[in-house]
Amino acid sequence: MSICDRMRKGPKAPADDIDDSKRYLDIYKLIALGLGGTLGQGIYVLTGHVAHVLAGPAVTLCVFIAALVSILGGICYADLSSRVPRPGSAYIYSYMIMGEFVAFNVGWSMMLDYTSGYPDFLALALILLSACVIAFGIKKSFWLNLSFIVINVITITLVIITGTTKSTTENWYLKTKEVQEDIGDGGYFPYPVGKMLRGVAICFFGFVGFDCITSTAGEAINPTHNIPMAIFATMLIVFCTYFLMSTILTLMVPYYLINPITPLTSAFQYHKMYHVQTCVTVGSVLALSASLLNSMFPLQRILRAMAQNGFMLKGYASVKGWTKSTMLATFLFTIIAAGTLVLHFEFLIQLSVMGVLLDYTIVAFGVVLLHYKKDRKFVDGPVEEISFKAVMRQICSGRHSKKANIVSDYIARLFLIIFVVFSGLFCLAFKCFTIINQLWAIVLASCSAVLSIVCIIIIGIQPKSSVLSPFETPLVPLIPCISIWVNIFLVSTLSWLCLAVYLTWMIVGYAVYFGVITADFLGKRLIRNMAKQMIDSFKFLV
Structure with a gap:
């Protein structure tokens, strides 16, 4: 497994080893x-x-x-x-x-x-x-x-x-x-x-x-x-x-x-x-x-x-x-x-x-992501590959396909990331406007707000996962997206010094993270090479 694959992996939930009687x-x-x-x-x-x-x-x-x-x-x-x-x-x-x-x-x-x-x-x-x-x-x-x-x-x-x-x-x-x-x-x-x-x-x-x-x-x-x-x-x-x-x-x-x-x-x-x-x-x-x-x-x-x-x-x-x-x-x-x-x-x-x-x-x-995750229980024919044509067809058809598929999953992820970016741009433009009071900041904030709403609409028309849970957030994706937007907005009201210290803390964390996974990756590679050499030596002796 490469370093990038490890960063992306999301394992299945482990078995619950807690005894219910305890x-x-x-x-x-x-x-x-x-x-x-x-x-x-x-x-x-x-x-x-x-x-x-x-x-x-x-x-x-x-x-x-x-x-x-x-x-x-x-x-x-x-x-x-x-x-x-x-x-x-x-x-x-x-x-x-x-x-x-x-x-x-x-x-x-x-x-x-x-x-x-x-x-x-x-x-x-x-x-x-x-x-x-x-x-x-x-x-x-x-x-x-x-x-x-x-x-x-x-x-x-x-x-x-x-x-x-x-x-x-x-x-x-x-x-x-x-x-x-x-x-x-x-x-x-x-x-x-x-x-x-x-x-x-x-x-x-x-x-x-x-x-x-x-x-x-x-x-x-x-x-x-x-x-x-x-x-x-x-x-x-x-x-x-x-x-x-x-x-x-x-x-x-x-x-x-x-x-x-x-x-x-x-x-x-x-x-x-x-x-x-x-x-x-x-x-x-x-x-x-x-x-x-x-x-x-x-x-x-x-x-x-x-x-x-x-x-x-x-x-x-x-x-x-x-x-x-x-x-x-x-x-x-x-x-x-x-x-x-x-x-x-x-x-x-x-x-x-x-x-x-x-x-x-x-x-x-x-x-x-969970509400729009592709269904594994139901499969309609062959799995469709992600392409520009497939994405545009899915966006235009909306919930014509009643079951979440790999393309609708990809669209939800993509436009959710875009929504976060536009939300950040809106908050940055609003904060700049409160400081310098320039017209361009209002224009950028307005455009970012409109495009954020478009992203929510595109996500909302995609088919949802059929997996149910005991409690589900209502009005998805509206409620979670409002939560994301408000959280980012409140972060933008905090001081620049606070943001700098927080980023410094995270940079230290990234040094720890990449140090750990790099050492693990190199260690496993070294073990594999040593094992291969031992096998080759054994073959030579035989």
């Missing part, structure tokens, strides 16, 4: 895992930061838009989790659908995503504590995590009840003269639209923890049903909580007085409610602990899957029998997470969000 995560435990991963830093830190620096009271709108984006990604995740119920989350999905190279991109990116969202030295202590806890086993750490979630829910309820008594709508209608200099213009939208869009991207970070649910497919009871349902239940609860908390925060305190690091505790201090402040402080620390624990769950599975594929040390693939956890993976998480503490808070969040959005894009890409 599955212990029902739908309620899966929801608890999802809540533990999402109801953490987003509520106690992010909403205040976005309100103070980027959006003001419009942080509530940012949360709403971020929830819609997350729902689109969650639908795609649920689709793939019902088709590929294997631990490893997006890494496994992309490996099965798009091959090794794309999967490595996802896995390497997710390593950065899970370790770059905890930017203070209190987090360092919690990282070390969480690493020790999870090293003692998944079941034990799950029950500790559940206790943290219960305390977190009690804290949130306390904030909602007591915060409502100190809320006033006057904080949403501040006059410009009432606001401190260089902190917006007052009102509900005190900052420019560009800043608010960046606030949407940062608020999106508060919804990314639900993918820890998909990483537990090996322990989940009836994963094809329970995992999708747990994803949607988690997202609904998280959205309602975030929306309420951001609303109460901006009604309690004028946005320009919100402390961007400790917004809720400072809000109660502002109203001299010191007992509530203490309770919120304790609850926020435990919520951060639960979030850290849940970050380690999927990272362990991803590193184990990458080690099994030869991209990491084999030690990452070994599971300690009595703990069911990978010690080396936990250790690596601790080292990388501690190393990110020197970076700025907002920069770390942007870095994590960028990786997650690109991972969601690949997941949505995989959903379209």
